[in-house]
Amino acid sequence: MANIFPKWSNFVPIKIILGIGLVVTAVVAGITYYGTPKYMRVGYQPIQPVPFDHNIHVEQLGMDCRYCHTYVDRSEHSNVPSTNTCMNCHSQVLTDSQALAPVRESAESGEPIPWVRIHKTPDFVYFNHSVHVNRGISCVECHGQVNEMQTVYHAKSLSMSFCLDCHRHPEKSIRPVDEVYNLNWEASSPKEQEEMGKRFVHDWKINPPLSCSGCHR
Amino acid sequence: MRIFLGIFVFLCVATVSIFGIRGTKFTEPPLYVFPDMDDQEKYRPQGENTFYQNRMDDRPVVPGTIARGSSWETAKVFNEDFNYAQADNPELYTGKTRSGEWVRGFPVEVNHALMELGQQKYTIFCQVCHSAIGDGDGITKQYGVATTLSYHDDRLRDMAEGEIFNTITHGKNTMSGYGEKLRPEERWAVIAYLRALQRAQNGTLDDVPTPFKKELLESLQAPAQDSTPADEPETTQEDDSSTQAESTE
Incomplete structure (x- = not known):
């Protein structure tokens, strides 16, 4: 009796299994790498209506974050400054700059400047800025080195695991309350950070919520 | 199999070359594959609103009115005994x-x-x-x-x-x-x-508390020191009165 199946068919099951294995691995690897905020959001650097340069204002002029983001330490929401705040100085500084034309128009008309929002938690996440900055969590922990950014971009993933990493180990990120707005501050060593952090967590009775309702409502 | 492997490798290379690597800067708004309830129809602080003419969620204070506290308890705020x-x-x-x-x-x-x-x-x-x-x-x-x-x-x-x-x-x-x-x-x-x-x-030298006076006079004799005014108010007082004292004497 002649062979029904040719000889090469012996290898078909192995090849199929191997092929499926490869495809599944590639898809899983692809989604893991590309499907999370670490890829989807980090690096988002929209073109703003006014090319505001944090580096000049913070590093060169030495302005405090709270001159503009005034309510960050007393509100859940860290405000984008009103046009009035810009005009405190720019009514006299660079008064004929083309880049600042939208600011002057806004000051005259009362229409807001359409800043493009970069960092945004989902609407079912209730993040509170004031509790974080008033308990030694610096701006830099979530927003990166904004003081050095000429154009602001999304520096950290702000995914749920990002939040939870810190909520589980606050001692790694906590710092003296006076240094919260000093984005260049760093503990002298990781060991020092750990010891100091543990002390703060204990002394200030830091107990970051890990339950769903801590952030979701 | 060879054809399959060829296509597979091609697709992998194509994906990486199209999507690039993590952390690359981009200006287009991030893509939402599953938007879930990330964007809800609600008013947010400083949010955008297409209903109002100036496109702001935040509503300005109505002219001629004054805020009666920020309490949620209307009974309390609108009580006759409410103190402004x-x-x-x-x-x-x-x-x-x-x-x-x-x-x-x-x-x-x-x-x-x-x-x-x-x-x-x-x-x-x-x-x-x-x-x-x-x-x-x-x-x-x-x-x-x-x-x-x-x-x-x-x-x-x-x-x-x-x-x-x-x-x-x-x-x-x-x-x-x-x-x-x-x-x-x-x-x-x-x-x-x-x-x-x-x-x-x-200030004058007389304003300097006695315990610091000696130190101050010594520092005046030393070459001009760098004053750091942003310290404690007390320190500022001493540092600055030192320059003042210098000029008055």
Whole structure:
């Protein structure tokens, strides 16, 4: 009796299994790498209506974050400054700059400047800025080195695991309350950070919520 | 199999070359594959709103009205016994007495905590123009804000605290008001700190506490030292009076 199946068919099951294995691995690897905020959001650097340069204002002029983001330490929401705040100085500084034309128009008309929002938690996440900055969590922990950014971009993933990493180990990120707005501050060593952090967590009775309702409502 | 492997490798390479690597800068809004309830139809602080003409979620205060507290309990706020804090204590909120004169002195207790608060708020909001010692030579002067005044003249030393309060709240000449950025207590704290700066800049050797006098005199003999005005108010006083003492003697 002649062979029904040719000889090469012996290898078909192995090849199929191997092929499926490869495809599944590639898809899983692809989604893991590309499907999370670490890829989807980090690096988002929209073109703003006014090319505001944090580096000049913070590093060169030495302005405090709270001159503009005034309510960050007393509100859940860290405000984008009103046009009035810009005009405190720019009514006299660079008064004929083309880049600042939208600011002057806004000051005259009362229409807001359409800043493009970069960092945004989902609407079912209730993040509170004031509790974080008033308990030694610096701006830099979530927003990166904004003081050095000429154009602001999304520096950290702000995914749920990002939040939870810190909520589980606050001692790694906590710092003296006076240094919260000093984005260049760093503990002298990781060991020092750990010891100091543990002390703060204990002394200030830091107990970051890990339950769903801590952030979701 | 060879064809399959070829296509597989091609697709992998194509994916990586199209999507790139993590952290690359991009300007288009991030893609939402599963939007879930990430964007809800609700008012957010400083959110955009297509319903109102000026496109803002935040609603301005209606002209001719005053806020009756920020309490959620309407029964409390609309109660007949509700006290409008501003009417109760005009000194604290307007810098004027009931008869309309500028307040002299402070309607809040001046203590170390208030001084520290004042220093903190001064450093954030005033220092950029008025400088750390209040001589009007802040960093903005180099960029064209030319009209900033020095606090250190007799007119401003004798000015009533209430009038300074009014200037901070509403601004004056080229200075804008900071009433929205500073609470009334914080404005009084800034005034207290400002008075300390004035005192420090106008001090004499007699103002220096005896324990520090020897140290100061020694440091005067040493080559000119670098003064750090942004420290504790007390330190500022000593440092600055040292320069003052230098000039008076």
